[in-house]
Amino acid sequence: MRIRELKLMNFRSYESLVLEPDEGLCVLSGDNAEGxxxxxxxxxxxxxxxSHRTSRDAELIRYGKEEGGVRLVLDTRGGTRTIGCRLFARDRKKLSIDGAPLSRSGELLGCLNVVMFAPEDLTLVKGGPGERRRFMDMEISQLKPSYYYTLQRYNTALKQRNALLKDPDHFDAAQASIWDEQIAMLGSEIILDRDEFVEELSGIAADMHMALSDNKEILLVSYEPDVPADDPDRLTETILEKLRxxxxxxxxxxxxxxxxHRDDIMLELDGTDVRVYGSQGQxxxxxxxxxxxExxxxxxxxxxxxxxxxxDVFSELDRKRQELLLKAISDCQTFITCTHLEELVSAGVDRMQVYSVRNGTVNEM
Ligand SMILES: Nc1ncnc2c1ncn2[C@@H]1O[C@H](COP(=O)(O)OP(=O)(O)OP(=O)(O)O)[C@@H](O)[C@H]1O
Ligand SMILES: [Mg+2]
Structure with a gap:
């Protein structure tokens, strides 16, 4: 898929911006904090x-404005789509596809697929289990939007059960048992989807890592569910029994x-836990x-x-990793940010469209 046009209105530091990116590499070059x-x-x-950085949509609106928005025109195999997102300082955002309003954010999933790679992603390895659950949730939701709804319903049921637990003097056992059943049913769906996703991820990641490490390291990615899915047909009952x-x-x-909500992913290199023992480079x-x-x-x-x-990830990678990354993305429309253009040139990036980003304005170079 390919973004044909991106239009920002009072979004973050941009009063208004229209970009018409090429098919291949689109480089956004500029100093720190330029946008x-x-x-x-x-x-x-x-x-x-x-947003990937905040859950508060109002932060995305340009300072002092009541409203902001993004409009994106996308070419896909299924045809051209226009995605709209209007943001309001005092109201919920409004999403649309081809002008038709969406009643839930989940309906957007799967229209535009992105993979983001940023320095903060190191938390995927170094951070707590919550980071790795977020990774699974984000990826599976993009691949299977129904997962997103199941997850939302699960979180609601969990919140309700926790609310009952917080008030033990007025504990309503009948109500709790209803939430237990919901948690068990939705929880088992989540576990089975995560199990399948990590299984697939694991095979591909092992090959990738082998190539990136010059055939030196074996990466093992394994799902660590709080309740194992040994017997998938009985998983709902197993969770229910444990809850009780x-x-x-x-x-x-x-x-x-x-x-x-207590799951994790285990990451091992040659049998040792990367999360704990891995070097910065590993x-x-x-x-x-x-x-x-992904x-x-x-x-x-x-x-x-x-x-x-x-x-901003290119400069952090050594030559070999840069080359492999370039090979893997050769058929993807890619947006790269950098502060020094020379880094990309010396890494062998050619045929790129370069934009200079300065103080909320963008000019093609
Ligand atoms: N809601 C907002 N309204 C106006 N300006 C904003 C808003 N949110 C952030 N900014 C401004 O946007 C700038 C940061 O933009 P951005 O994070 O895109 O920088 P960057 O070019 O990626 O920098 P770096 O190279 O340091 O990562 C800051 O100057 C910040 O003040
Ligand atoms: Mg930045």
């Missing part, structure tokens, strides 16, 4: 219905201790392997390449 990431953020917003068995404990603690390479695998999975599933958003 490069803001552009990637606006594209990410059109793919997932939220832990009810006393949960009441004492005031939160739910069983379920996929951790970075692991993240790159995961991101490139790209592969999306490409396979949709039968077309997603759009790639690379925020």
């Amino acid at each position: 490069k990431t803001n552009i990637l953020e606006s594209i990410f917003l059109c793919a997932l219905g939220r 068995a832990n009810q006393e404990k949960d009441l004492a603690r005031g939160y739910t201790s069983v379920g996929p 951790q970075r390479t692991t993240v790159l392997s995961l991101k490139l695998s 790209l592969e999975i999306m490409r396979g599933m949709r039968d077309e390449s997603p759009v790639l958003l690379l925020d």
